[in-house]
Amino acid sequence: xxxxxxxxxxxxxxxxxxxxxxxxxxxxxxxxxxxxxxxxxxxxxxxxxxxxxxxxxxxxxxxxxxxxxxxxxxxxxxxxxxxxxxxxxxxxxxxxxxxxxxxxxxxxxxxxxxxxxxxxxxxxxxxxxxxxxxxxxxxxxxxxxxxxxxxxxxxxxxxxxxxxxxxxxxxxxxxxxxxxxxxxxxxxxxxxxxxxxxxxxxxxxxxxxxxxxxxxxxxxxxxxxxxxxxxxxxxxxxxxxxxxxxxxxxxxxxxxxxxxxxxxxxxxxxxxxxxxxxxxxxxxxxxxxxxxxxxxxxxxxxxxxxxxxxxxxxxxxxxxxxxxxxxxxxxxxxxxxxx
Ligand SMILES: NC(=O)c1ccc[n+]([C@@H]2O[C@H](COP(=O)([O-])OP(=O)(O)OC[C@H]3O[C@@H](n4cnc5c(N)ncnc54)[C@H](OP(=O)(O)O)[C@@H]3O)[C@@H](O)[C@H]2O)c1
Numbered sequence: 001x002x003x004x005x006x007x008x009x010x011x012x013x014x015x016x017x018x019x020x021x022x023x024x025x026x027x028x029x030x031x032x033x034x035x036x037x038x039x040x041x042x043x044x045x046x047x048x049x050x051x052x053x054x055x056x057x058x059x060x061x062x063x064x065x066x067x068x069x070x071x072x073x074x075x076x077x078x079x080x081x082x083x084x085x086x087x088x089x090x091x092x093x094x095x096x097x098x099x100x101x102x103x104x105x106x107x108x109x110x111x112x113x114x115x116x117x118x119x120x121x122x123x124x125x126x127x128x129x130x131x132x133x134x135x136x137x138x139x140x141x142x143x144x145x146x147x148x149x150x151x152x153x154x155x156x157x158x159x160x161x162x163x164x165x166x167x168x169x170x171x172x173x174x175x176x177x178x179x180x181x182x183x184x185x186x187x188x189x190x191x192x193x194x195x196x197x198x199x200x201x202x203x204x205x206x207x208x209x210x211x212x213x214x215x216x217x218x219x220x221x222x223x224x225x226x227x228x229x230x231x232x233x234x235x236x237x238x239x240x241x242x243x244x245x246x247x248x249x250x251x252x253x254x255x256x257x258x259x260x261x262x263x264x265x266x267x268x269x270x271x272x273x274x275x276x277x278x279x280x281x282x283x284x285x286x287x288x289x290x291x292x293x294x295x296x297x298x299x300x301x302x303x304x305x306x307x308x309x310x311x312x313x314x315x316x317x318x319x320x321x322x323x324x325x326x327x328x329x330x331x332x333x334x335x336x337x338x339x
Contacts, residue, residue: 005033006032006033007031007033008032008033008034008105008106009029009104009105010029010031010103010104011027011029011074011103011318012026012027012028012029012073013026013058013069013070013072013073014026014027015071016058016060017058017059017255018255019255019256020254020255020322021058021059021318021322022322023318023322025058025318026075026317026318028314029074034106034108036087038087038088039111040087040088040109040110040111041085041088041108041110041111041114042083042084042085042086043097043099043101043106043108044084044105044106045079045081045338046079046125046336046338047079047080047081047124047125047126047334047335048102048103048317048334049077049078049079049102049332049333050311050317050321050324050333050334050335051078051333052247052253052324052325054069054075054077055252055253055321055325056256058075059256065280075103076100076101076103078129079100079102079129079337080096080098080099080117080126080128080129081096081099081107081337081338082094082096083096083097084106086111088111090111090112091111091114091116096116096117096118097109097115098114098115098128098129099113099115100113101113103317104314105314105337121292121296122299122306123299123306124308126308126310126336127306127308129332129334130159130306131160132163132291132295133285133287133288134163134246134281135160135161135163135164135167135222136163136287136294137279137281137283137291138160138244139167139171139220140171141284141287142244142279143220143243144242145171145173145220147171147172147173147174149173150173150176150177150216150217150238151164151165151176151177151218151222152178152210152213152214152221152233152236153165153176153177153179153195154178154179154221154229155179155224155225155249156180156193156198157180157193157307157330157331158180158249158330158331159332159333160222160247161180161224162193162330162331164222164224165178165193165195166193166304166305167304168220168222170303170304173220175196175197176195177195177197177198177210177214177218178193178195179198179199179200179201179206179209179210179229180201181200181327185200185327186198186199186200188330192305192307193305194305197214199213201225201228201229205232206229206231206232207235207236209232210233210236211236214236217236217237217238218233218236218237218238219237219238219240219242220241220243221233221234221242222246223244224246225247226247226248226249226251227250227251227259229250231262231264234262234263234264234269234274237274239272239273240272240273240274240275241272241275242274245276245279246279252325253325253326262276263276306331307331307332308333308334309329309330309331309333309334310336311333311334311335312336313336314335316335317335
């Protein structure tokens with residue numbers, strides 16, 4: 001297989017913003033499709049992921065788990081594509097691969113940096129970019145969810161939250177409660193994604209809203225947000241409650257200003273023997289085969305809704321990232337780069 005195209009396009013970081021980026025923080029550049037050296041593969045990207053963690057790499061927040069984006073260089077992020085040229089025997093041309101070189105139409109990768117996936121595993125190759133494993137690991141390995149327990153999920157209409165709420169129900173939670181940022185999203189949680197109750201996180205006081213939604217208290221909180229929602233959840237947690245600390249959307253959407261800290265009076269947490277446990281999905285990649293099998297079965301029998309927003313064309317990626325953090329979409333946000 002070869003490519004007749006000689007032109008590639010990529011999105012670069014034009015300037016590091018002070019706070020949240022704007023459209024002028026990005027630059028669309030045209031380059032040549034790179035030459036492929038020994039041990040390398042050329043990938044035509046089909047879909048790339050857009051996720052809030054990218055804001056931290058743009059802002060170069062302190063303590064990042066991965067390199068910040070460099071001004072003048074292309075951004076990177078998860079993508080799935082088709083190998084159009086391979087100079088390594090371990091990757092065949094035509095293979096579908098997941099890798100970290102999104103934000104460009106063609107990616108040149110070392111063969112060892114790509115993961116070959118089954119192109120027919122899911123209805124769309126974009127599903128390989130989903131955050132279901134994050135949700136599954138957080139609920140099982142991190143929070144130790146038990147049958148009958150009440151689970152609260154924040155940013156529940158988002159990529160991770162939508163999966164977390166549905167997976168909690170499928171794993172036997174007794175009650176699943178979610179928060180989201182608009183009446184339409186709240187209605188979607190109970191109407192489409194099967195949550196038992198939901199509320200709008202703009203509706204203060206949050207602890208009261210959560211108590212109304214979870215009158216028996218919360219046993220497991222899947223936290224995508226931090227800040228006020230974490231404080232409210234801790235107030236409403238039951239004895240031996242567990243919090244899976246997954247994300248920090250309240251900080252990410254505020255352009256990185258540090259949060260005041262979630263805990264409040266530690267005596268209340270001691271009294272309730274609360275566990276707060278941060279995690280990264282990369283600690284739990286061993287669960288991927290088990291989760292993949294379960295997800296395929298849930299999709300096949302219709303017991304899970306895969307919520308995804310697909311935007312078209314590399315040019316749409318910067319606006320997609322800005323829209324994502326404003327709450328413009330539901331589910332996993334991906335940009336389709338080719339068909
Ligand atoms: N630990 C890990 O390994 C891991 C892996 C993947 C992702 N993450 C993190 O997990 C979090 C969720 O990721 P995701 O990709 O699933 O994102 P997401 O929930 O799809 O993020 C987009 C949503 O964030 C919500 N949001 C924005 N600002 C908010 C605020 N101040 N308060 C509450 N909600 C706000 C908006 O929803 P509303 O309209 O409902 O407000 C928006 O639609 C992120 O912090 C991400 O970095 C962690």
